[in-house]
Amino acid sequence: MNPPPSMCRIVPPRLPVDPPKRDLAEIDAPDGVADQLVRVATARVVLLDHALLAHDMPALSDEALGAAGLDPVVTREAWMLEQAGLVSLTQAAQAEVNTPIATIGEPRLVWRPPRYGRAAVLRADWPGNSGHLLLDLKGVGRGAGHVPARAHHSSGLCSLREALREVLMEAIIAAILARAAPDLWTVPAYAVLDLGFDALTHRGEQLPAAVLVRRAHARDQDEPVLPWRGSAGERVRLEIELLLRAYGLTSSNAGSRYHLRAAADGPRIAYVDSAFEPVDPRVRSEVEAMLDGSGDATCDGINIQLARLDRQPGVRAHMVDFGHYEVRRRFDRALVSMVCDAPHRWGACLTRRDSPQPDPALAAPLAHWARQEASAVGSLSRNNSDPPTLWADATARAFRTGEMSGEDIADAIAQATGEIF
Incomplete structure (x- = not known):
């Protein structure tokens, strides 16, 4: 049967x-x-x-x-x-x-x-x-x-x-x-x-x-929850995020965002609802690029979780935990790959203008699952x-x-x- x-x-x-x-x-x-x-x-x-x-x-x-x-x-x-x-x-x-x-x-x-x-x-x-x-x-x-x-x-x-x-x-x-x-x-x-x-x-x-x-x-017991900067783990997470964004999906939500603020003595940064702190000099130029001359900005942090990879033909990565993924019609924030070994967990990043938008043909089937942004729903x-x-x-x-x-x-x-x- x-x-x-x-x-x-x-x-x-x-x-x-x-x-x-x-x-x-x-x-x-x-x-x-x-x-x-x-x-x-x-x-x-x-x-x-x-x-x-x-x-x-x-x-x-x-x-x-x-x-x-x-x-x-x-x-x-x-x-x-x-x-x-x-x-x-x-x-x-x-x-x-x-x-x-x-x-x-x-x-x-x-x-x-x-x-x-x-x-x-x-x-x-x-x-x-x-x-x-x-x-x-x-x-x-x-x-x-x-x-x-x-x-x-x-x-x-x-x-x-x-x-x-x-x-x-x-x-x-x-x-x-x-x-x-x-x-x-x-x-x-x-x-x-x-x-x-x-x-x-x-x-x-x-x-x-x-x-x-x-x-x-x-x-993975050798790598913390976040990947090492420049590692294969960081690269594959960025690849997955960009692929999903073509369909209108993202691993980022309100629980994984950076808030940036310009100040006279240098930019400030806060993760989610933590207090603002001075930006570390090692990533200051990248944060300033995210601000792009404005007084403040918000960046999406990549939150893709992977299982440990046991070498197997035809398997490059296993994604796990999907409760935080959301569907969007547009992506209006810069994108940051969060890592475990850099100041502020700041890894590779794309400015808002460089971050790709959903492909209309690929994203159409998921459009009815898209969440309204806070500006639209208060x-x-x-x-x-x-x-x-x-x-x-x-x-x-x-x-x-x-x-x-x-x-x-x-x-x-x-x-x-x-x-x-």
């Missing part, structure tokens, strides 16, 4: 050429810590990429399950819920940042690599030792010794809105790479699960909570001015109330990616 077309790969049919990770040693995170998760009784499958899961876990293929007399679709969904419909013991023990969580079964051992505040890596098995696979679980709660809080990035949870938006943007970017840069890849998601309880945010919202189940990947937040966020929010609520099915959601995402080709 084959899964319904709408529940198959939600990006163009390009399954990974690199093998999946099956053992924790492949994550290469010796500074990580062990933790325990427990199954959430109310979890449900929203989306499941049957083709990707069967590709990475042969024991769950149509052939293997059919030979055992099992329904492949039903079996894969049940397996995913059992393996990934989890939350940390710390998260389940409180109700400050979420509504009460109903749990069942015994705790499962997981691994939390460094900087995995709300995510963990689980070794998932198929009965009879006929196969295992590492799953990256995002949104499973805070780890032992950490107190969940309603402050930004401190609850330990992932909303269904956030997970659906991330899957949408990953699918769109994967389609662009498949079309225009086939040696560049995204880290795909196996599934999105609705946990059945609500996350309580610092803004006073009550949102359906979810787990985003991703293909496990390693983060003080509206991203939640009120960003079409992918608005779509994801409405879709998450519709799924929770039964007005939309997972198949409906997969169809919508498939339509968004299909428009790119």
Whole structure:
């Protein structure tokens, strides 16, 4: 039995050429810590990429399950819920940042690599030792010794809105790479699960909570979050950003911008909402070029995150984390490649006049996803001015109330990616 077309790969049919990770040693995170998760009784499958899961876990293929007399679709969904419909013991023990969580079964051992505040890596098995696979679980709660809080990035949870938006943007970017840069890849998601309880945010919202189940990947332990200046990592990030901008996409948003200000004794610089400080002499000429004689300016900082590259033919980079990407109709700011080893994290840069604009033919299919700039919407937040966020929010609520099915959601995402080709 084959899964319904709408529940198959939600990006163009390009399954990974690199093998999946099956053992924790492949994550290469010796500074990580062990933790325990427990199954959430109310979890449900929203989306499941049957083709990707069967590709990475042969024991769950149509052939293997059919030979055992099992329904492949039903079996894969049940397996995913059992393996990934989890939350940390710390998260389940409180109700400050979420509504009460109903749990069942015994705790499962997981691994939390460094900087995995709300995510963990689980070794998932198929009965009879006929196969295992590492799953990256995002949104499973805070780890032992950490107190969940309603402050930004401190609850330990992932909303269904956030997970659906991330899957949408990953699918769109994967389609662009498949079309225009086939040696560049995204880290795909196996599934999105609705946990059945609500996350309580610092803004006073009550949102359906979810787990985003991703293909496990390693983060670079030799390079910080940002690349070294002049490195291959910086160059490929700049290349990806410029490619995406041809389609109207960018990795930069309000959370990764520089603010520049001219002063009598030299220019000042601030990152996001930090205090202005004098510009270091080593990058002063470049900052002055960004100001271009004006009193102030804002620059977009590139925020492309990559998994560690394990040498593999046909793979030059793996992009990961897609929740911050936005679609724009125009790019009206200078562009800066942020690095880890330069003053103010200031790397390669393009002035506003040199920064390319979206190609009308390539960007047309994504135009309806474009966010209105602040000048057009006043003080509206991203939640009120960003079409992918608005779509994801409405879709998450519709799924929770039964007005939309997972198949409906997969169809919508498939339509968004299909428009790119």
